[in-house]
Amino acid sequence: MDKQIIYELLRDNLCIQDKALQKLVWALYNNFYNDGVNQNILLIGDRGTGKTTMFKEAADLMDIPFGEVHNAFSFDSINMKLLANGLVQLGVNSDNYEGIILLHDFQDAFIRGHSLEFNAMVASNILNLDDFGYFNTSNICFVGEIDTDNVRDIFGNDLILSDLDTNSFTSPTLSIIQSYLTNANRVVENEDGSRRANVGFEKYVSDVIKNRFLASTTLDVFKQRIYMEDMGTEEIVKALNSPISTLNLYKDELLDDYMISDEFMRRVAGYILESGEGLHAINAAIENTFMSDLKSDKKVLKKGSLFMSRIK
Numbered sequence: 008m009d010k011q012i013i014y015e016l017l018r019d020n021l022c023i024q025d026k027a028l029q030k031l032v033w034a035l036y037n038n039f040y041n042d043g044v045n046q047n048i049l050l051i052g053d054r055g056t057g058k059t060t061m062f063k064e065a066a067d068l069m070d071i072p073f074g075e076v077h078n079a080f081s082f083d084s085i086n087m088k089l090l091a092n093g094l095v096q097l098g099v100n101s102d103n104y105e106g107i108i109l110l111h112d113f114q115d116a117f118i119r120g121h122s123l124e125f126n127a128m129v130a131s132n133i134l135n136l137d138d139f140g141y142f143n144t145s146n147i148c149f150v151g152e153i154d155t156d157n158v159r160d161i162f163g164n165d166l167i168l169s170d171l172d173t174n175s176f177t178s179p180t181l182s183i184i185q186s187y188l189t190n191a192n193r194v195v196e197n198e199d200g201s202r203r204a205n206v207g208f209e210k211y212v213s214d215v216i217k218n219r220f221l222a223s224t225t226l227d228v229f230k231q232r233i234y235m236e237d238m239g240t241e242e243i244v245k246a247l248n249s250p251i252s253t254l255n256l257y258k259d260e261l262l263d264d265y266m267i268s269d270e271f272m273r274r275v276a277g278y279i280l281e282s283g284e285g286l287h288a289i290n291a292a293i294e295n296t297f298m299s300d301l302k303s304d305k306k307v308l309k310k311g312s313l314f315m316s317r318i319k
Contacts, residue, residue: 008069010036017064022245024057027233031065034231035107038148039071047129047149047228049113052235054154055285057246061235062109062150064251072097072106080115085125091139097147105146113151126228151229238285243276246286253289260312261297265305271296 014032018025031048038045050058066073074096079089090108097106116122128134132145195205238246247254254275257266265271278292279285297307298314308314 020251022249023242027235030233046230048231049151049229050233051153055287056235075109077111080121082119085121087136091136094142107148110151114153129228240276244272
């Protein structure tokens, strides 16, 4: 199938992130349908902007086997067992371990100081996974998924920038930007003398860290960088109307006119924006919206809906 056709089919389903989707399709197509050097991918964006969904839909349509790895980068080490399990997922469909490995929370590799070690492993095309043996990864595309939605997520639980004390970092990546983190920058004093975190500065620091992810030796391995743009109300409404939207799971429960109404869509979109979880919050957004309307005696549910029991 031509890559332009693949892109158009996916764009019709996903309805958002057109530029990022185009770059992803082009990269995967060149990796698996053209002869050439395999490029790994950094998939970068705020939490809930559709990174995982976009990747999975592309891999499914292009019939590329993929495995997923969660929490591979702990504070102490790289979890070789989890990496081996991800590779074994490919082995179900491919004897020579050809396909894609999606590394969730890849920012942890940088934050916890494992990026250089992991990059060296990937660049060698042979992964030595200790007790699990050696794996030839020359036909594997690694996709590192990085969430950059706010500073707290990027730094993890060990550092919260709204703290007023001076912090020291063990991670080389964080040490680079330590000079930025003065109390004068991090704290804003209100007229009444109370102090609060400088949210704008936290966003600035998160951008600095994001740029560090794309520098140094990482670029030698993860060559293709794909940014996901921030989503607004209009983009979320488009996503809700997508053929693959979670909203479709409620078609047997909600009245048709109610579910497609502009008011309902925009209220759901507003909940998603306020949640800070992006599209991960879609189920809660949908259910909180129509349950609120039920309490206001609006006609919302179809006859026989499973949600009727909630209001009895």
